Amino acid sequence: MTAPRKARSALDLATVVLSLMVGALGIWTILAGPTELLPIHYNAAGQADDWGSRELLGGGLAGLALLTLLLGGGMALAAGRTDDPARRRALRYAQLVVVLSIPLISLLIASASLSGATDISGALPVALMSLVILLIGAFLGRVGPNPFVGVRTPWAYKSRLSWERSNRLAGRLFFVIGLAGLLTAPFAPQPLGLYAIVGAIVLAAVWSGVESWRVWRTDPDRQPF
Structure with missing residues (x-):
């Protein structure tokens, strides 16, 4: 205790x-x-x-x-x-x-x-941003339903399974994005490296949202709208 x-x-x-x-x-x-x-x-x-x-x-x-x-x-x-x-x-x-x-x-x-x-696309700023993304991803998959944190789509709120799987996916994707950004920051050409991180975050958000819908659609215990 x-x-x-x-x-x-x-x-x-x-x-x-x-x-x-x-x-x-x-x-x-x-x-x-x-x-x-x-x-x-x-x-x-x-x-x-x-x-x-x-x-x-x-x-x-x-x-x-x-x-x-x-x-x-x-x-x-x-x-x-x-x-x-x-x-x-x-x-x-x-x-x-x-x-x-x-x-x-x-x-x-x-x-x-x-x-x-006036320029934050250098190795150190990108590495620090990547570290924050990595830390968020490490715990995002364990977050429970709430109004503020996580993949908060309408489908995730209507299915506990949808919430768990979509947030687990988002957490893994953010962790991988952060780790890749952290490892490549010292030698990645900028701003291409920063573009890649931003694009990957957008893709991860869209992918996780689609996953929440996909799981909700196949969940026999889902709540209807």
Whole structure:
């Protein structure tokens, strides 16, 4: 009984700490960040194509921190209220995916924008992005039904089997994409390598969505629309 309680406490602590870190960075950016315009958006080639003030960037980071806290905390509360161990475990994995995605992506955005980088298609940025994708994929397949994380198609909500198989597929695809990006980042020609990662993510999302429909259609226990 002690180990699960400690695991829950560690995940909840990570949710709060990472939310506070991103939020504090956002507040610092608003109050003391660079005064010149900062790159705040990058196209598929990794080139900056939009700029904004430090207030805009800082406000965005603060919003992402709040989103992490709300989603992660909501998953934790839902997990604590259910009596079904499998449901509780699935919600905890959803919370873990939130903690691994939103704060880490926020920190990558902040590091690129605050440094004034106009090109994020280099080996290091691509490797870091690939690592985040890999981490998300490692746990995505274990996420249970919820409104925010995973392959959330109408068919997945109408069939537990559809949810499980489509999310398991998405998790494996994201893991492979992240691993391939991480291994090839040092020598892949850019921006072709970044194009490949973006294209693979889109393909994985479409494939997983189609899989959710295919499994729902053949599931004898599916719910009708």
